[in-house]
Amino acid sequence: MINLLSAEFSRLFKNKLLWALSAFVTGFGVFEIVMQYIDSRQMGTVSYLDNTLFAYVLVIGGCGAIFCSMFIGTDYQDGTIRNKLVVGHRREQMYLCTYVISVCASVVMMALYFAVQFTLGIALLGKPAMGVSQLLVFIGIGMLTIAAFDAVYVLISMLIPSRSSAAVACLLVFFGLIIVAAVINGMLDAPEYIQEYSMTVNGVELSEPQPNPRYLSGMKREFYQFLYDFLPTGQGVQLVSCAVLHPIRLALCSLGITAASILGGICVFRNEDIK
Amino acid sequence: MEYCLEAKSLCKQYGHFKALNGLSMRVPRGAIYGFVGRNGAGKTTLLRVICGLQKPDGGEYLLFGTKNESADIYKVRRRMGAVVETPSIYAEMTAEENLRMQYHVLGLPSLENIGELLQLVGLSNTGRKKARNFSLGMRQRLGIAVALCGNPDFLVLDEPVNGLDPQGIVEIRELILRLNREHGITVLISSHILDELSRLATHYGFIDGGTIVKEISAEELNAACRKCVRLTVSDTGVLCRVLDRMEQEYQILSDSEADIYGETNISQLISALGAEGCEVIPLHEHDESLESYYINLMGGGRHD
CATH class of the missing domain: 3.30.70.100 (Alpha-Beta Plaits)
Incomplete structure (x- = not known):
């Protein structure tokens, strides 16, 4: 396993895609800060670093889809995965090694993003409004969310030998989950009561508040809230808006997704025919 | 006689197609074993199975006397090198970087022998040229160099001269002979090019329909022909x-x-x-x- 990690790390740090994606994530971080700064100056409002600090979760989640599929797919496309199997590396170790490398790539991107946030961000927007402990909790949840994203991408990329097919599948999963999270977010955000506006001779009049038929309540609300907390994209949306209701549940869900993906992936990969 | 590889009633099925149908064969140590058969006879499937890329559906094989289901098989595989189908090399790396990668994969402490290995396969002057810009022959030789990284005792080559020009074929032939004679490496080669194989092989295995039809030594073959x-x-x-x-x-x-x-x-x-x-x-x-x-x-x- 150590030999494999050593080999893969040497390949990782020479990988142009990693540095291209890292540059993109860093650029995105700079763009977010500058836009917040310009907005606050134009509107005369106060902007906090908190608004930009956790946007990385979804960005790196998307970049991870590209990186994992391309990095792992290269091993299949160039046939170099065979070199590891022929000389007696166990498939379980190969799978775990690939996962560790994928998480490390995400950590590199995340570190560069935070470097920008805690230098340029503090310079332009000031320190984060949230306390240190909450900040650390959010950063921890963000890391677990990204680890869950990577586990899913590694699963897909290790089981689909075609690099382009794996890339398409990973991106479809990412964007599919984004759409699902956005829909659930919309459902959960629906107000409990609605009021209708009507124009009268006396001007605009508000009707009596009526129960909103689209409002989710009871078990249904619990279910959708759980789904929102469970999905990595749902977690990402919560972190971006700094509106995390159930931090422990989020962390446990990420760990669950990671563990299930790795175990399932290893089980299938162990018996997969490699060409 | 000692054998690098012994296959016993190996079976492998893809859907309804039996790629290996109770195949049994033995590759003696020190031999150049020519593995001959038509397309779809099961040559590459056998090589994939013995290289651990695929699991057999039935039967067993022994590498250096160790059964494929044994926990020690992973250690024994360290004594193997293989080029199955296409050469397994990173297209975006140079020849030296490819060998460095394999040295890391094997956990070899010193990278000193890389130059020697590149010289052995005639790639010592490729410099910063990336493998994707190599000719087919160069890629084939680099694939063999990668397979040789751990000083294997048993080298498996699948159609090593396929698609090569006459010069490339001669180079690969000489390399294989040198590896066998000077380094004592046992070589299992599958090939369609029978004339080429006849210049190399000390033993032959003829496969058809996933079964070995005949195993014969070069001396026996000469007597028969x-x-x-x-x-x-x-x-x-x-x-x-x-x-x-x-x-x-x-x-x-x-x-x-x-x-x-x-x-x-x-x-x-x-x-x-x-x-x-x-x-x-x-x-x-x-x-x-x-x-x-x-x-x-x-x-x-x-x-x-």
């Missing part, structure tokens, strides 16, 4: 009488063709035939090749 004189005559009846009289071993091939084995006094034979009114049309020495042996074998005529 006897030299003969093939002649076409106007009357084979007369020819038979004359040859019987001369106590020659022969085989009638058709109404006008026959093979005569052993030392033959041609002028005496032609005179004798002429005396009985039988004309000899063409006559030439015939040396049965690996190719004709293979064709006869796969035709089902001579399985023993």
